[in-house]
Amino acid sequence: xxxxxxxxxxGTAGLAALGAGAGGALALPPTKDEGRxxxxxxxxxxxxxxxxxxxxxxxxxxxxxxxxDLLAAxxxxxxxxxxxxxxxxxxxxxxxxxxxxxxPTVISAGNESEAPGEKTGFSDPSYVVDQETxxxxxxxxxxxxxxxxxxxxxxxxxxRGVLSAAVAVSTDSGETWEHRLITDVVKPEDCRATFASSGxxxxxxxxxxAGRLVQQYAGFFRGEGDGDAEVVQAYSVYxxxxxxxxxxxxxxxxxxxxxxxxxLSDGTLMMNSRENVRxxxxxxxxxxxxxxxxxxxHRDPTLVDPGNNAHIxxxxxxxxxxxxxxxxxxxxxxxxAPNDRENGTIEVSEDDGATWSRKRVFQPGACQYSVLIPSGxxxxxxxxxxxxxxxxxxRLDLDWILSR
Numbered sequence: 001x002x003x004x005x006x007x008x009x010x011g012t013a014g015l016a017a018l019g020a021g022a023g024g025a026l027a028l029p030p031t032k033d034e035g036r037x038x039x040x041x042x043x044x045x046x047x048x049x050x051x052x053x054x055x056x057x058x059x060x061x062x063x064x065x066x067x068x069d070l071l072a073a074x075x076x077x078x079x080x081x082x083x084x085x086x087x088x089x090x091x092x093x094x095x096x097x098x099x100x101x102x103x104p105t106v107i108s109a110g111n112e113s114e115a116p117g118e119k120t121g122f123s124d125p126s127y128v129v130d131q132e133t134x135x136x137x138x139x140x141x142x143x144x145x146x147x148x149x150x151x152x153x154x155x156x157x158x159x160r161g162v163l164s165a166a167v168a169v170s171t172d173s174g175e176t177w178e179h180r181l182i183t184d185v186v187k188p189e190d191c192r193a194t195f196a197s198s199g200x201x202x203x204x205x206x207x208x209x210a211g212r213l214v215q216q217y218a219g220f221f222r223g224e225g226d227g228d229a230e231v232v233q234a235y236s237v238y239x240x241x242x243x244x245x246x247x248x249x250x251x252x253x254x255x256x257x258x259x260x261x262x263x264l265s266d267g268t269l270m271m272n273s274r275e276n277v278r279x280x281x282x283x284x285x286x287x288x289x290x291x292x293x294x295x296x297x298h299r300d301p302t303l304v305d306p307g308n309n310a311h312i313x314x315x316x317x318x319x320x321x322x323x324x325x326x327x328x329x330x331x332x333x334x335x336x337a338p339n340d341r342e343n344g345t346i347e348v349s350e351d352d353g354a355t356w357s358r359k360r361v362f363q364p365g366a367c368q369y370s371v372l373i374p375s376g377x378x379x380x381x382x383x384x385x386x387x388x389x390x391x392x393x394x395r396l397d398l399d400w401i402l403s404r
Contacts, residue, residue, distance in 0.1 A: 039400025041362065046072055046092050046101060046383075048390040055080040057090070057391050059198045060383035062371045063127035065173035066134035070094040070375060072101070072383050073125040073138060074391045078112055083143035083163065086110040087121040091174060098381055098395045107138050107168050107177055120144055122166060128201035128213050133242045136174050139196035139215050142166035142181060148220070151193035155183040163193050165217075169243065185246050186217055186237050192230065194219035196237075197258040199311050199371035206267035206321040209290040213239045216259045216271070219251065232276040234259040234283075236269075236291030252285055252294035258309040259283070261291065263317075264352040265326035270312070272300075272331070272353075278307040280337030284353070302356055303347070304337040309369040312353070315398065317374060327352045330401075332372040332382065335359070341368045344384055346401050360401040362394065363387075 047057040054076055061073040076090040089107040094100060108122035121143045128137040144160040146152070151163035165186045168177040187194045194217055201215035215237050223229050233251035240247075252271075259273030269291050273283040282303040285294040310333035319325035328350055335345035344367030348358040363386055370384035379397050386392040 039397055039403040041394060041396045041400045042098075043392060043394040044101075045386075045390045046393050047074060047090070047104070048388060049080075052104065054078060056389055058082075058369070058385060058389060059124050060369055060371050060385060060391055061125040061127050061138070061199050062373050062381050062383045063129050063136065063174075063200060064373065064375055064381075065093075065136060066129065066131070067173040068376075069173055070098050070381055071127065071136075071174050072391070072393060073107060073127065074383075075123050075125070076104070083121055083123045083141050083147040084119070084145055085121055085123075085143075086112040086119050087123045087143075089122045089125045089138065089140055089168070093174065097375060097377070097379065098393060101393075107174070108140060108142075108166065108179060117160065124195055124198040126196045126198050126201055126215060128215050128243075129203065130213060130242050131203055132211055134171065134173070135243055136170040137201075137213070137215075137243055138168040138170075138174075138177070139201070140166050140168070141195050142183075148193045148195060153189065153192050155187045155189075157181050157183050162187075163195075165194060165196065167243075167246075182237075182246055186248055187219065188248070190222045191219040192221070197260060198309060198369065199260060200313075200373055202261060202263060204263055204267070204269075204290060205317060206263060209240070209267075211240070211242075212290050213243060214261055214269070214291050216261050217248075218257050218259060218273075221251065232256050234271060234273050234285075234294075236261065236271075236287070238291050249287075249291045250293045253283060253297055256283060257307070260310065260312050262312045262314055262329060262353070264314075265322050266352075267321065268352075270353055272303075272310065272312045274305060274307060274309055276307075278305075278338050280304050280306070282310070282333075303331065303333065304335060306334055306336050306339050306341050308334045308341050310334070311371045313372055313374065315348075315374060315380075329353050330372055330380070331356065332362075332370045332384070334367045334370075335361070342366050344370060344386075346372065346382075348398075348401060358402055360403070362396070363392075 110121035142164040231254040234256035235251040236249040257274040269287040344363035368385035375381040
């Protein structure tokens, strides 16, 4: 197996743009280099076409497991295709915060049989971690004979013409998994096809809904009138009982796609969505009830996008509600429009996403899906699809982002 590795070091005179100083909790301690602060970026490929004799890999997901291990999941694609290909969800584990990685294990196994009525597949993983109970969830598509584009209406999981929805559940930090289908929850009668947005969901930290688990979905719904065109809507699926049951929120929009959610400093949720009809920008909406309903849907004119799955996260998820650090967001995407998935970039907001003040390119070439999460001790974990669709992992810190 041919692994590559890249390390970047960059210095920066300080964090003035984020107010380092009195009360500036973002300031990092000086290094030996005459007090200059260094940012670090360290990268390695976790899976590339041909590794383990697999045709290709796609769709990254990341989580810090309840035991502190770092988990990276992705599609194992034996025939180089999206659902309904007989894909499996593979996972690699790091016990040293991303420096080294174990061999792949299986979260959910597809059936590669060519016999009629036997093929199955799992695609598009997304982790959600319950910090209160130590339970780990991995949402995905479960396919039989059809994918998103030709799925039928209805939620009968025995119907091979229906694209189903799955969630794998682990109570031992991803060592073993149980499997459930939640198609009847996430796919109502007027929805032809639906899928969980890959990458990572969240658990709410603030307010009366603290502890709620939230995973984002996109669905293809009937138009409102006879003959009206199908619309693509975004919505949250959430649980207030630690994943025992799940509830679907109200869909929003008409041209949505894969979307992510972040909890803002006051407990408001912000959705950030890829567009199904590409204009080169991102949809944004707000929820004041924990993802049950959405309002103020609008395009963010400052975030460009070529129609790609991106990710948004709070840089300091454990920070107190309303604090300065709780307002700092990171957004990773292909900063290119309208068509080419390239120029992988991390952007920084200091004001709950109202504006985006700083950015740093981590991959000037090909960059498709990406996910970025805080991984502890001032570091962040990034997983993205790079050159040649290689699933690429990077460890980095805020100083590296701010050093350019």
